[in-house]
Amino acid sequence: MAADSTAIARGSRVSGILGWVGSGGIAALLVGVLITPLLSIGGLNTSNTVALFETLPDHLEIGPLQQKTELYAMKGGEQVKFAEFYAQNREEVALDQISPYLQDAAVATEDPRFRDHGGVDVISTARAVAGVLLGSSSAGASTITMQYVRNVLIQNALSLPDETERDEAYRAAVETSAGRKLQEMRLAIGVEKQYSKDEILQGYLNIALFGDTVYGVESAAYRYFGKSAADVTLAEAASLIAMVQEPNAYRLDIEDNIPGNQERRDYVLMRMLDEGKITQEEHDEAVATPVTPNIQANTHGCQNATDDAQYFCDYVRRVLLNDQAFGSTFEERQFSFETKGYQIFTTLDLDLQASARATMASAVPSSMEGVDIGAAASMVENGTGKILAMVQNTTFDETEAAAATPGATSINYNTDYEYGGSTGFQVGSTYKIFTLAEWIAEGHSLYESVPAQNRSFNQANFRDTCGPDNGGPWAPTNDGGARFGSVSALTATTGSINTAYVAMAEQLDQCRIRDTAIALGAHRADHQMNLSLPSAVLGTNEIAPLAMAQSISGLAAGGSSCSPIAIDRIELRDGTPVTAPPSNCIQAVTPEVAATVNEALEATASGGTAAPSNPGIVPMTGKTGTTDDAIHTWIVGATSKVGLAVWVGNASGQASMYNLDLPLASGSQTRHVIFKDIMSVAMQKYGGDAFPTVPESTTEEEAATSATIPDLTGRTTDEARTLLESLGYSVAIGSPVVSAQRTGTVDHTIPSPNTRVNTKTTVVISPSVGDSLDGAVIMPDVSGMSFDDALGNLAASGLTGGTRYEMQEANSQVPAGTVIRSNPVPGTPVDPSIPVELFVSTG
Incomplete structure (x- = not known):
């Protein structure tokens, strides 16, 4: 850069008078020579104008500028920003972080005598007054300080939370009148007395609008050229300052604006040359450079969140917008969220999130022809409720285009309605964990035998102390039509036997089952009261995966259920702490009850229906759920550290998962693939301990x-x-x-x-019906046979009228795939139409 000696000399000649126009003589000079004509033109009373001017406020209240709210999460051991929200896209920076090109361009173009005057440029103001008197434009009268004052008044107005007050203050700040100009002059003089020139220039470059919602040179440099304000070239700096005059006319993210921006840019370069800020060579090279923007994508909102965290981002946003601690009205909370610059440090584990999302994407497509396929997974930390992962199969899209885009939605399948728009899904047999908890709480045992035969129940026999009496017959069946005799509560759990669980529920208070579910976190996603009908035992309530993750986590934490939280802490930009929404932890069931339930669920995850989901790295509990015709399929499970819920089913509609082929498994088995992969990563990262054993006193009580x-x-x-x-x-x-x-x-x-x-x-x-039954077939002994061979033997014996079911059991003494036993037992006369159960070893 080169300084023009003529310009320096010219500046020195006027510096004396301009410096004086910040002292006590300002009133007489401005009012007598400049302001009285303006007031007269504006139709205002000009008598005693000096006194009028001196009574105007000269102190400008400079409030904090609107700042971005930013969301952070842990990734690779460090806090990483993954989303931001703003009404004004601004990053405040110090003057030494702003290229001298930008500083010089602003001063040369907007206020060449900035370093000399006391807030009001007498020469420019006189020229403006003359222009008004002669009927020409008054442009150029506002100094950088006066522009800064106007922008501060505008920002102060825009920072008012009340919409009516905000609109009124904004109109006053942008009013075109002699009175408003006079007030700006008075305040500019006060600002010059209070702040240094560098402080004023820094404030100006951080507050100025650069089109749309882009404010300040740092955000403008990144938005339009993909670099910081410290690194822009001369030509780029001139293009940015060109926008100050008419931000939306010269913004570079609209292609039609580029010729106008280039013309204004070249004017800025000429002013920099005239003021001696650049050499002729620098000027010519910059003018010859075409305006070539490098537009960076909009970063506002969850739509633009990174690290596969769009749905979690939306959940965090809704948590704050639904919390009256952040404002008494929704509008006030929304305004604060986009303007106060909250630094929100979330609970999300971005490494685990990335792995979970990759698993989900490989297992379930975002859309399928003829099926509104949905899948979701939520993981929480035991004892705290911290959400560690939240993924689903669809693409987050909150635009109007989502309705016409397959696989795109803003509905969060993991959450309750008010936190993502979902009303939840029937949870099937995962709801049995609450019946089991109440079964144990009311003094029953895992080893107590319950009748599991198919039969018709009289619903009037079910106690329900908090609901209306329910009557009428009900004949529940088991998955696939399987039939059983009496089984222990443990076997009923590991095999997820519906008829046994209904028989258990018949001995309990349905209301207390419901209350146990709610205490552990399993409330309906629409926040209607959970149903307590007998059929609710089999999972007819529609619940969100996040709530089911909380429930299984609470049991694994000794019965201490913690409501899910997404935020660790919140700070303002200056480090001031803001109270974050807390988790509410309650002792939902006693540690003794939790230990007994976990014993059954650990057995279920080891050799029962949840075994296909178990990575086998650390101890784990588990419980599957499948609704009628597999419209919805579930698996919930926990280690001593984390709880996970996975749902795969119909986001809407009634397609059977049994008949669906997904990329990695059938529709009904895909839940296991997802759960196992996600839990495997969690186990390796967070570890896990053995679950507490059932206290001896409980065993002694059972013996008594x-x-x-x-x-x-x-x-x-x-x-x-x-x-x-x-x-x-x-x-x-x-x-x-x-x-x-x-x-x-x-x-x-x-x-x-x-x-x-x-x-x-x-x-x-x-x-007994005696020793004869017309058409009976004697049950053969098929133990020790492979499953296929056993089926062939049954057919050869004449048992062809019913379906055969493979009920798996863990048995290290019997090779995998080999029949251990049957029901009916060998030698029993069997009606050929009755299905036969084969219990096959998993090894």
Whole structure:
């Protein structure tokens, strides 16, 4: 750069008078020579104008500028920004971080005598007054200080939270009148007394508008040229300062504006040459450079969030917008969110999030022909409720185009309605964990036998202390039509046996099952009260994956359920802390109940229906859920550190996941693929410990309330009932069987004779119909056969009328794929139309 000696000399000659126009003589000079004509033209009373001017306020209240709200999360051990929100896209920087080209361009073009005057340029103002008197333009009268004053007044107005007050203040700030000009002059003089020239120039370059929502040279340099304000070239600096005059006319993200910007840019370069800020060579080279913007994408909002965190970003935004701690009205909260510059440090683990999203993308497409396919996964930290991951199969899109774009939506499948627009999904058998918790809480045992036979239940027999009585018959069935005798509560859990769980629920208060679910976090996503009908035991309530993740996490944390939180802490730009929405942790069930439930769920994840989801790295609990016809499929599970819920199903519609082929597995099995991959990463990162064992006192209590089942073979059913009830047992009559016992007497009981079980167990009596049954087939012994060979043997024996079910069991003594046992047992007369159950080893 070169300084023009003539310009310097010219500046020195006027510096004396201009410096004086910041002292006590300003009133007389401005009012007498400059302002009185303006007031007269404006139709204002010009008497005693000196006194009028001196009574105007000279102190400018410079409030904080609107700042971006930024969202951060941990990635690779460091806090990384992944989203930002703003009404004004601004990054404030110090003057030494702004290229001298930008500083010189602003001064040379907008206020060449900036360094000499005291806030008001007498020469420019006189020229403007003359222009007004002669009927020409008054442009050029405002110094940088006066422009700064005007921008501060505008920003102060725009920072008012009340819309009416904001609009009124804004109109006053931009009013075109002699009075407004006079006030700007008075305030500019006050600003010059309070701040240095460098401070004023820095403020001006940070506050100026550069088109649309871009404010300040730092954001403008990045938006239009993809670089910082410190690194712009001379030509780029001139193009940026060219926008100050008419920001939206010269903004470079509109192609039609480029010729006008270039013309104004060249004027700026000429002014820099005239003022001695650049050499002729620099000027000519810059003028010969075409205006070539490098437009950077808009970064505002969750639509532009990075690191696969768009849906989580939207959840964080809604958390704050729904919290009255951040403003009494939604509009006030929205305004604060986009202007106060919150630095929000979230709970998200971006490394885990990236892995989870990759798994989701590979397992479930964002859209499919004929099926509104949906999938979601949420992981929370035990004991804190911190959300570590939140993913789904679709692309986040909150624009109007989303409705016509397959696989695009702003609805967050993981959350409740007010936090993402979803009303949740039926959770199927995952809801059984709440029945099991209440079963244990009311004194029952995992090893207590319950009747699991298919039968019709009278809903009037189900206690519900918080709801209306429900009557009428109900005949629930098991997945695939499987049939069972009596089983323990543990077996009912590991095999997810519907008929057994309904029988368990029949002995409980439905209201308390509902309340246990809600206490653990499983509330309906639409925030209607959970249903407590008997059918709710099998998962008819529509619940969000995040709520189910909270529930399984709470059980794994010893019954301490913590409401999910997405925010660790919030700070303002200056480091001032802001109270973040807290997690609410409650002891939903006792540690003893939680330990017992976890014992059953750990068995389910080891050798039951949840086993396909288990990575096997650290101990894990698990529970599957499948609604009728697999419209929705679920798996929830936890280690001692984290809880995870995965849902795959219909976002809308009724397509069966059984009949759906997805990239990595069938529709009904894809949940296991997703869960296993996500949990595997979590296990490796967060580890896990053994779950607490069931306290010995619980075992002792069970022993004190148990008895031995007597051998009732050959007794009449009435005699058997009377004896069992005298021992404290409930009694159910099972299906008649062909046997050597005479008709009407007991063939066998479940549990079998000489078994010691809790007296709250329901004992099933199987009566004999004698030694003949027309059409009966004797059940063959297929143990030790492969599953396929066993099916062939059954068919050869004439058992062709029913479906055969593969009920897997872990047994290290029997090779995987080999039949361990059957139901009915070998030698039993069997109706060919009754399905046969084969229990096959998983090794």
